[in-house]
Amino acid sequence: MAQLSKDSFAADDRLMTVDEAVAAIFARMPCIEDVEPVSLIEAEGRVLAQDLIAPRDLPGFDNSAVDGFAVCFDDLAPAVETVLDLGGRAAAGHALAITDCRTAAGFAGKAVRIFTGAAMPEGMDTVFMQEDCRRISDGRVSLPPGLSRGANRRLRGEDISVGETALRAGRRLRPEDLGLAAALGFDRLGVRRRLKVAIFSTGDEIVSPGEPLKPSAVYDANRFLLQGLLRRQGVSVTDLGVLADDTAEIRAAIRAAAREHDLVLTSGGVSMGEEDHVKAAICDEGALVFWRLAIKPGRPVAMGVIEGVPFVGLPGNPVAVFIAFAFIARPLIAALSGAEFEPERRFPVKSGFAYKKKAGRREYVRVVVLTDSTGALVAEKYGVEGAAVLTSLTRTHGLVELPEDVVKVAPGDVINFIDYDLIR
Ligand SMILES: Nc1nc2c(c(=O)[nH]1)N[C@H]1C(S)=C(S)[C@@H](COP(=O)(O)OP(=O)(O)OC[C@H]3O[C@@H](n4cnc5c(N)ncnc54)[C@H](O)[C@@H]3O)O[C@H]1N2
Numbered sequence: 001m002a003q004l005s006k007d008s009f010a011a012d013d014r015l016m017t018v019d020e021a022v023a024a025i026f027a028r029m030p031c032i033e034d035v036e037p038v039s040l041i042e043a044e045g046r047v048l049a050q051d052l053i054a055p056r057d058l059p060g061f062d063n064s065a066v067d068g069f070a071v072c073f074d075d076l077a078p079a080v081e082t083v084l085d086l087g088g089r090a091a092a093g094h095a096l097a098i099t100d101c102r103t104a105a106g107f108a109g110k111a112v113r114i115f116t117g118a119a120m121p122e123g124m125d126t127v128f129m130q131e132d133c134r135r136i137s138d139g140r141v142s143l144p145p146g147l148s149r150g151a152n153r154r155l156r157g158e159d160i161s162v163g164e165t166a167l168r169a170g171r172r173l174r175p176e177d178l179g180l181a182a183a184l185g186f187d188r189l190g191v192r193r194r195l196k197v198a199i200f201s202t203g204d205e206i207v208s209p210g211e212p213l214k215p216s217a218v219y220d221a222n223r224f225l226l227q228g229l230l231r232r233q234g235v236s237v238t239d240l241g242v243l244a245d246d247t248a249e250i251r252a253a254i255r256a257a258a259r260e261h262d263l264v265l266t267s268g269g270v271s272m273g274e275e276d277h278v279k280a281a282i283c284d285e286g287a288l289v290f291w292r293l294a295i296k297p298g299r300p301v302a303m304g305v306i307e308g309v310p311f312v313g314l315p316g317n318p319v320a321v322f323i324a325f326a327f328i329a330r331p332l333i334a335a336l337s338g339a340e341f342e343p344e345r346r347f348p349v350k351s352g353f354a355y356k357k358k359a360g361r362r363e364y365v366r367v368v369v370l371t372d373s374t375g376a377l378v379a380e381k382y383g384v385e386g387a388a389v390l391t392s393l394t395r396t397h398g399l400v401e402l403p404e405d406v407v408k409v410a411p412g413d414v415i416n417f418i419d420y421d422l423i424r
């Protein structure tokens with residue numbers, strides 16, 4: 001794997017903004033090169049390694065979008081109903097069956113009974129839906145006026161034409177992408193190998209669920225939160241458990257993890273106290289590339305390079321883990337995996353709350369989104385604020401993003417909402 005140098009990022013005294021950190025990650029982070037072929041069904045969530053070029057037109061032939069009657073538009077009377085003889089039958093997957101021998105030379109002046117997906121008979125350009133037509137018993141059909149030329153016909157190549165780029169390299173493949181690839185005839189795709197990510201929690205007070213809880217200990221929420229978040233990113237996760245607040249132990253564990261993985265993530269131990277050993281371990285074992293960003297929650301997040309492998313020390317508070325993961329670790333994973341990364345869409349909503357904040361940092365407020373009596377979407381802040389409050393994540397819909405320059409929000413102000421589904 002390509003390795004990062006110790007001086008990959010330049011740090012200065014001012015707190016870096018989230019945008020600066022992400023831009024630096026994308027500018028400097030080498031992505032994994034290895035590509036593996038996988039079956040289409042295994043490709044969901046994986047990162048496409050090369051552009052996928054359409055080897056054929058889609059659809060491959062002009063065909064009917066409805067069950068009904070195909071005609072040549074020029075055979076229709078402009079303003080009144082038209083009665084035509086039926087000359088054939090076109091069913092999907094079958095050759096056109098000519099039912100009227102007299103028309104074997106062509107269908108001029110005839111209609112053809114046609115079904116959805118059947119190829120358009122040559123020379124025909126328009127299809128009536130069967131429920132708009134009247135069958136006349138002697139093999140004729142009455143067609144109403146008013147349809148436009150080309151109605152209910154799907155043109156060859158209207159979805160995608162041969163030679164066009166169907167999916168770009170770097171696409172994290174979604175179910176609909178697999179549908180498109182399959183429709184173009186691909187049964188395997190070249191994807192980047194899964195990123196190998198190691199995680200561990202730190203802290204003398206942290207106990208794995210299932211174990212007895214000593215006084216003043218807490219159960220490890222972060223490893224489980226993180227594993228879920230990581231799985232959704234399509235990476236392979238190694239759970240290294242909980243490490244005590246011991247710099248030597250943490251240093252050794254991080255070094256060993258870096259040798260076997262593409263990325264190491266920890267939680268806890270990155271703030272100011274003398275018990276915060278993770279930051280110290282990164283400085284000793286490798287190089288700190290940033291520590292503390294202009295973001296709340298999540299400010300103490302640390303990033304480093306150990307043995308050429310990126311390392312992110314997420315803060316201990318679970319909400320800080322969630323947010324620093326969404327806005328720092330997730331873009332980093334995209335960069336390392338060679339995946340495209342676009343800032344997730346923000347939706348304007350009305351604020352239902354008043355809020356004050358410091359200039360210069362970006363804040364994320366956990367909110368429920370409701371509809372008011374005028375039909376407008378209103379964001380209501382969750383009642384309990386702290387970054388340790390897990391129910392503030394489980395009982396809300398998403399985050400309101402308050403940019404660096406904002407210092408206060410009043411009820412009724414337009415603010416930007418990000419649904420959790422877009423960031424995990
Ligand atoms: N003097 C200062 N104190 C703190 C600052 C600061 O700037 N100056 N920053 C605060 C902020 S903001 C955060 S966030 C936390 C980050 O602290 P650490 O990353 O050093 O994390 P810990 O001190 O180890 O733990 C913080 C908190 O989270 C709990 N925790 C830790 N790991 C887990 C886990 N796996 N599952 C559940 N809960 C966990 C831990 O028990 C603590 O309560 O620092 C503030 N302090």
Ligand code: MOO
Pocket residue numbers: 295296297298299300315317319320321387388
């Ligand atoms: O930045 Mo801390 O993450 O608010 O609790």
